Amino acid sequence: MSYPTNKVHKSAVLIAAVVQNEVDTLKYFSNCTDWYKIDNLEDGNSLLQIGIIHQKKEVCDYLLSLPDFPLDHENNDHLTALALALRGKGEFCDHISYELIKRGASVPSVNTVSFKDGFTLLHHALEKSLVKVSKLLMELGYDVNALTSSQMSPLWCCLDANYIDEIEAELVAALFYYGADPTIGTIYGYSTFEFAVKFSSFPVEEALFYYTFDQYTCVDIDFEVLLTLANKRSPFFHETVQRTNNVILGNSPMTQYYPLFLIDVEYLDVLIQKCGYAIAQVFAQVKFTIYEMSSFYEPTFLRNLDFLLGSDLRHDTINFIVMFTDIFYSYFLMAVNHGESMIVENVYYLLSYGLRLNELHLKAFYDRYGCGELLKIALHMDIEKTDSKQYSNNSLLVFLYDVNMTLEKYLQDSSPYYPPQNLCELLPYFVHSKLHLLCQHEGIVNADVWLSRPTVPLLVELARNVFRSYFIETFNIRSAKQFYALINGLPVSPVHKKIITYETELY
Numbered sequence: 001m002s003y004p005t006n007k008v009h010k011s012a013v014l015i016a017a018v019v020q021n022e023v024d025t026l027k028y029f030s031n032c033t034d035w036y037k038i039d040n041l042e043d044g045n046s047l048l049q050i051g052i053i054h055q056k057k058e059v060c061d062y063l064l065s066l067p068d069f070p071l072d073h074e075n076n077d078h079l080t081a082l083a084l085a086l087r088g089k090g091e092f093c094d095h096i097s098y099e100l101i102k103r104g105a106s107v108p109s110v111n112t113v114s115f116k117d118g119f120t121l122l123h124h125a126l127e128k129s130l131v132k133v134s135k136l137l138m139e140l141g142y143d144v145n146a147l148t149s150s151q152m153s154p155l156w157c158c159l160d161a162n163y164i165d166e167i168e169a170e171l172v173a174a175l176f177y178y179g180a181d182p183t184i185g186t187i188y189g190y191s192t193f194e195f196a197v198k199f200s201s202f203p204v205e206e207a208l209f210y211y212t213f214d215q216y217t218c219v220d221i222d223f224e225v226l227l228t229l230a231n232k233r234s235p236f237f238h239e240t241v242q243r244t245n246n247v248i249l250g251n252s253p254m255t256q257y258y259p260l261f262l263i264d265v266e267y268l269d270v271l272i273q274k275c276g277y278a279i280a281q282v283f284a285q286v287k288f289t290i291y292e293m294s295s296f297y298e299p300t301f302l303r304n305l306d307f308l309l310g311s312d313l314r315h316d317t318i319n320f321i322v323m324f325t326d327i328f329y330s331y332f333l334m335a336v337n338h339g340e341s342m343i344v345e346n347v348y349y350l351l352s353y354g355l356r357l358n359e360l361h362l363k364a365f366y367d368r369y370g371c372g373e374l375l376k377i378a379l380h381m382d383i384e385k386t387d388s389k390q391y392s393n394n395s396l397l398v399f400l401y402d403v404n405m406t407l408e409k410y411l412q413d414s415s416p417y418y419p420p421q422n423l424c425e426l427l428p429y430f431v432h433s434k435l436h437l438l439c440q441h442e443g444i445v446n447a448d449v450w451l452s453r454p455t456v457p458l459l460v461e462l463a464r465n466v467f468r469s470y471f472i473e474t475f476n477i478r479s480a481k482q483f484y485a486l487i488n489g490l491p492v493s494p495v496h497k498k499i500i501t502y503e504t505e506l507y
Contacts, residue, residue, distance in 0.1 A: 018047050021056040026063070044076035052084045055092045064099050071105040080105065086121075089128040097125075098132040101140075118148035126157035131167055134158075135174050144180040153185035155192055165201035172204050182211045189250070194225045197234070209236045213243050220246045223278045227259040230267035237267060247275035249282065256282050257320070261304045268304055272311050280313055283320040302349055309353070322354045340369045347377060358384040359401075366397045371503065375400070379480045396425040399502055403472060403483040406465075407432055428505035431458060457506040464499055464506075471500075 010029075017025035026047075045053065048069065051060040063069055072080050082105045085097040101107060107121065122142040125133040138144060144154050152160075158171045176182075182192045190198070193208040200208075212219070221244045229237040250256070260268065260279065272279065308317040347355070357378050365374045379400060392398050399405055407426070411434050423439050477483045487497055498504040 014047060015050060018050045018056060018059050019054050021059050023058050023062050026059065044074070046070065046073045046075070046081065048081045049073070049075055049079075049084055052081055052088075052093075052096055055088075057092055057095065060096055061099070064096075064103060071100060071103060082107070086124065086128070086130070086133075089130065093128070094130040094132050097130055098136055101133065101136055117150065120146050120148075120154075122146070122154050123148060123152070123157050126154055126171065127161055129161055129163060129167075131163075131171065134171060138174055138178045144175050144178045145184055147185055150187070151185050152187055153180070155180045155182060156185050156187055156195075159192060159195055159200060159204070160187065165203070169201060169203040169207070172207055176207060176211055182208055190222065190225075191219070194222055197225050197228050202234075205234070205236070209240070213239070218243050218245045220244070220248050222248050222250050223275065223282070224250050224256050226271060226275070227256060227263070230263040230271065231259050233264070233267075238270065241270055241274050244274070247278045249278050257286050260308075261301045263300075263304070265304065265307050268307060272308075272313060276311070276313055279308075280316040283313075283316045286320070302346060305349070318353050321350055322356060340372055340374055343369075344373050344377065347374065351377070351381065356384055357381050359386045362397060362401055363394065366394055371396070371400070376484075380484050382481055383479070393422060394425070395422045396429075396502065399426070399429075401480050403468075403477060403480055406469075407435065411435060411438070428507050429461070429502055431461060431507070460499065461506050467500060 014026070014029065016022075048060060048063045048071075051063065064071075071082070074080055082097060082100045085093050085100060087093075119127070120142065122134065122137045122144070123146070124130075125137060147153055155172070155175050158168065158175060161168075163171065185192075188195065191212070193205075193212040196205045196208045221240060226237070226241065226244075226247065229240060234240075260271075260282075263271075305317070305321075308314070311317075351357075362375065362378055362383065365372075365378055369375065383401070395410075398410065407430050411432070423435060426435060427439060471477070471486075472483065475482070475486060477486070484501065487500060490497065495504070499506070
């Protein structure tokens with residue numbers, strides 16, 4: 001291969017070699033005078049800058065190994081190779097930036113890098129995850145406590161940069177080694193220790209604890225942070241509580257109540273003694289617009305609830321349970337993996353402390369467990385009316401809940417208010433020509449099967465309907481609670497009671 005004599009031709013060959021990461025081609029030109037000082041005629045980028053733009057590590061390493069390569073060459077935008085490398089992030093940019101600084105590239109020339117307001121080069125390197133560069137800058141004496149215009153220190157940049165745990169711990173240790181102060185600067189309303197508790201690994205939390213606290217230091221701590229320490233069973237929980245002056249209730253109390261039902265009783269007891277007032281405020285402020293109630297199904301739920309009811313926060317806890325009603329419906333719909341017996345146990349417990357039920361709960365119980373124990377419990381309680389009539393989408397549930405409902409009244413407006421596809425729920429309990437015709441029209445049943453009925457069940461159905469009508473009218477019954485309470489008191493056999501309450505299918 002012969003050397004190109006034309007400058008433009010030479011530039012094209014060299015630039016192509018860089019873009020294709022062909023180090024051997026560059027070495028071929030090593031005896032050619034000033035070959036590596038060629039630049040792209042369009043944008044003024046040197047071969048090194050082109051290599052950085054295309055992230056060609058082998059080519060860049062070779063060019064940096066040349067003793068007199070022009071490291072501070074500026075392109076048409078007045079950007080040096082270091083400025084271009086610092087604009088990127090990742091292992092390649094970290095490596096090239098590190099090598100450039102180490103080999104004497106002019107750091108002041110990176111002022112053209114798009115820094116955030118008030119960022120130093122160290123802030124920028126930490127935010128961009130340039131690990132090697134960050135540690136090199138610390139070695140070179142960059143201020144590890146410099147604050148940006150938004151009061152962010154290099155330590156904060158490190159905590160907020162979403163490093164993997166090992167790298168974050170390594171950088172935090174380096175910052176402390178070079179004198180970083182964990183008490184200066186703030187973002188998100190947290191101290192560095194509080195932020196580490198919530199979002200960092202244990203080694204970082206440990207380092208910040210020992211650099212934040214000493215035997216004379218007491219601070220104000222966010223209540224949510226104490227809950228997080230308790231939930232993690234952190235070895236620093238008790239020491240942090242002891243060194244806390246005031247417990248601050250954050251702006252999101254609705255996210256702070258459910259950890260109280262997940263932590264060990266040992267930690268809950270400490271929190272009640274230290275900041276019972278904060279727990280009371282959390283209970284008082286929760287409005288239950290949250291749809292995540294997984295804590296209700298944790299084994300610790302009733303244990304912690306019982307402990308709270310035995311503490312000085314008894315009245316606050318009872319009021320909290322009453323408020324529980326507002327989202328009870330939503331988390332029942334989510335409880336696909338929990339058996340009815342567990343839910344029944346929890347509902348009994350909550351009802352004993354004033355939990356209210358409404359019509360949406362009836363539908364949730366029925367949809368999940370049918371005519372089981374949970375629905376029977378609910379039908380014996382005071383049920384609050386709601387604007388929604390969703391329960392009426394289940395035909396049988398309408399008859400179980402609205403004890404004044406008759407089949408004739410129900411069928412008067414069976415469509416669209418009552419979805420016809422649900423009418424089949426009534427077929428085992430009623431023989432009625434309109435009911436069967438509606439079901440036949442929807443393709444639910446075959447007319448020949450359902451129109452021929454044995455005589456005895458027909459007589460039982462007639463007796464049941466007459467008795468219910470007489471019973472409800474005689475005792476002026478207006479609610480399911482009244483009806484089922486009086487039925488339970490009747491001196492008749494359980495078999496008859498189940499027929500009267502639609503527990504027994506007739507057909």
